[in-house]
Amino acid sequence: MQFKNPEVLYFLALLIIPILVHLFQLQKFVKVPFTNVAFLQKLAQETRKSSRIKKWLILCTRLLLFSAILFAFSQPYFSDKKTNKNQHTFVYLDNSLSTNTKGEKGNLLQVAAQEIIENSSEKDNYSLLTNNNFYKDINQQELKNRLLNIENTSKKLDFSNILLKISTFQKNKTNTSRKSILISDFQNTYKKMFTNVTPAFSAIKLTATQKNNISIDSVYITNENTNNFLINVVIKNYGEQQNNIPIAIYDQKKLISKQSFSIESNTEKIIKFTIQNQADFLGKITLTFNDTFDFDNTFYFNINSTKKVNVLSIGSNAIFLSKIYTKNEFNFTNYSLKNINYNILQKQQIIILNELENIPEILSKNILDFSKKGGSLVIIPNENSNVNSYNSFLQKLNIGKIKTKISDTLKITSINYNHPFFKNVFSKKVSNFQYPIIKNYYPISSKNSSKIISLENNLAFISQIQNTNNNIYYISSAINRNNSNFLNSPLIVPVFYNFAKLSFKHSQLYYRIDKENKIDIETKLSKDEIVSVSNSDAAFIPIQQILQNKVTLTTKEQPLIAGFYSILKEKDTIKTLAYNYPKEESSMIFMDVNEITNKNITVSSSIKDVFQEINKKNEVHWLWKWFLALAIVSLLLEILILKFYKP
Incomplete structure (x- = not known):
């Protein structure tokens, strides 16, 4: 039993007063002479004994009366929580696409929302977290309104962020009884992330009845010939083998081709469509199959007419550049330093300063303006570069400075495979290839540079220098055949190809x-x-x-x-x-919450059970009415004793 006003119980000590009064209140009996003494002695004894009983009964009823009144004012109750604490329940409801499927009772998300509404308490406060919204400190009616309007979203909330929200919620709530409930299908979530410092919560897993799912994972295109191209559709099967599944491809709403396929259990398969070559194609691929998720049975892609990248080389006539920057993908132009057409500089996507001895002031100003507007730049020094001229130019670009020429034959040995520059270039790391060499180089000193390719002395051969609006690449050595054999290296093509391709991010298929x-x-x-x-x-x-x-x-x-x-x-x-x-979201990998051994986490299969347990623990059984009734009963008993009990 607990008390809302326990300080009132201190007044119970005052009950000693009526007890003391009773003990010291002496009733004096007057003796009257009478002829039959034996009879009078017996009568006096009986009267005195009856009076004492009556006084003890009255004392007890009065003590009971005062005690019951004091207990009533102290407001006693039975409950698992203290009445001066508020109950606040944090609820995370996973509304990702994977919860838009059928469970035993119906749609997973809608059933979960309905059960929360039915079992939440009017007396408690709530915070509701979904993948796309956070509703803090709301009452039951607001919670109901939010849940009635909840919809699935393509946004996925990282589980570590959910745990951080819970931890923050539990720390910030003072004088509050806190409970956290996570309702999710726990897709792609692993129990290793639950440690001893994980905040306490109740986990409720939403489980789909169907265990098979086929999804369109991705699409890529390969050229078959000048008239047609090949669309490769990657299909993934999660579950048992499936046969005769219809698949169709559309150009907007126009059906182009249709076929059927079979796929083995838990495998991946490529379905191919041959489509007539055309400039713009709004492709939609559809699977006709009843499985766990239907959102991944439709896939969109778009083949746009890709515009060519404008590439300008200023310097010596480099034949290797014209071989890399072919006419079908690039608009390549080469100018010597003497005959530059400055009017076309601002129309380029990338400019290559190819082994210039000096950088004239007029070129420097135009390149600086080009760079500020987002144009990409490749700088290749000459064997006899004017260091002062280069440093004046680099200072205006705010990218550092180069040092004096170092004459030393070095191998080009290291490739930064993790650099975004080489994304999708290499299928594996090359450990033994014929290393190109250089005979002299100009090291650059820059705070914001990252190595793309390095020399054997660990200095950068090709580096990318971070700039606010654009990409700037610096090659530390002249690459003509007199100074290097880098032009004979297989690296030359992907390096210069990516210089241009990364200068303009063409729209992707999807x-x-x-x-x-x-x-x-x-x-x-x-x-x-x-x-x-x-x-x-x-x-x-x-x-x-x-x-x-x-x-x-x-x-x-x-x-x-x-x-x-x-x-x-x-x-x-x-x-x-x-x-x-x-x-x-198409994955059928779900965590088994029953394998969680963390003592801070309780696992349940029912939303109703978890909420009813919280509500039961928060129920308050008030006892003051019973004590008030006891006080009335004791008062009535005293009245009856005084009226009907005659000593």
Whole structure:
């Protein structure tokens, strides 16, 4: 038994007063002479004994009366919590795409939301966390309204962030009884992340009844001939073998081709479609199959007419550049230092300063302006470079300075395979290849540089220098055949090809929702102009940066729904992009919560049971009414004793 006002019980000590009064209140009996003494002695004894009993009974009833009143005012109760503490329940409800499937009672997300509504308490406060929203300190009615409107989202909340939210919630709540409940399918979540410092919570797993899922994982294109191209569709099967599954490909709403396939259990398969070569193709691939998830049975991709990258080389006539920058992908131009057409500099995506001895002031100013507007730059020094001229130019770019020439024959030995520059270039690391050499070089000193390829003395041969708006690459040595045999190395092609390709990020076949995507759009905008992204259902303005002859868009928070989206400049469509849901949501790998051995985590299979247990522990059984009734009963007993008990 607990008391809301336990300080009132101190007044019980005052009950000693009526006891003392009773003990010291002496009743004097007067003796009267009478002839029959024996009879009078017996009568006096009986009267005195009856009076004492009556007084003890009255004392007991009064003590009971006062005690019951004091206990009633102290407000006693039975409960597992203290009445001066509030109950606050933190609820995480996973509304990712993987919870949009059927369980034993129906749709996993909708059933979970309904059970929370039915079993939540009006007396408690709640905080509701979903993958796309956080509702803090709400009552039951607000909780109900939020849950009635909950929908699945393509956003995935990292589990470590959920645990951090719980930890913060538990620390910030003072004078509050706190409970945390996590309701999820626990997809791709592993028990190793639960340690001894993991905050306490109750885990409730949502389980789908169907255990098979087939998803369209990705799409890529290979050229078959000049008239056709081959679309390769990667299909993944999670579960048992499936046969005769229909698959179709559309150009927007027009059916192009249809076929069926079979796939073995837990395997991956590539389905191929041959499509007539065309400039723009809005492709949609659909699977007709009833499985666990249906959101991954449709896949969008877009084949845009890719514009060529403008590449300008200033310096000696390098034949190797014209072989790398072919006409089908690049607009390559080469000028000597004497006959530069400065009018076309600002129209380029990348400029290569190819072994110039000096960098004239007029060229320096134009390159600086080109660089500030986002143009990429490759700097290759000459064997006889004027160090002062170069350093004056590099200082204006704010990228450091080069040192005097060092004459030493060195091998080019190290490739930074982890650098984004070499993403998807090598299938494996090369440990023994014929190392190219250089005879002299100009080391660069820069705070913001990263090595792409290194010399055997661990100095950079090719480095990327971080700049606010663009990419700047520095090659520390002249690469002509007199000074190096790097031109004969297999590295020459991927290096210079990526110099140009990374200068302009062409739109891809498709993008993933909830991932950071950067897209370059070749257009010119005035200072106050913007581009927007929209389709028939949604529209938003992405993060955008106006650069040299292009606008770089960054999308992550939006869009949220898979499909085709148009990039609009005012009302004109510049380009169309295709977005698909994260492929991780198609996985059928789920954590077995029953294997969790962490003492801070309790596992349950029922939302109703967890909430009822919390509500039961928070129930308060007040006893003051019973003590008040006892006080009344004791008062009535005293009245009855005084009226009817005659000593």
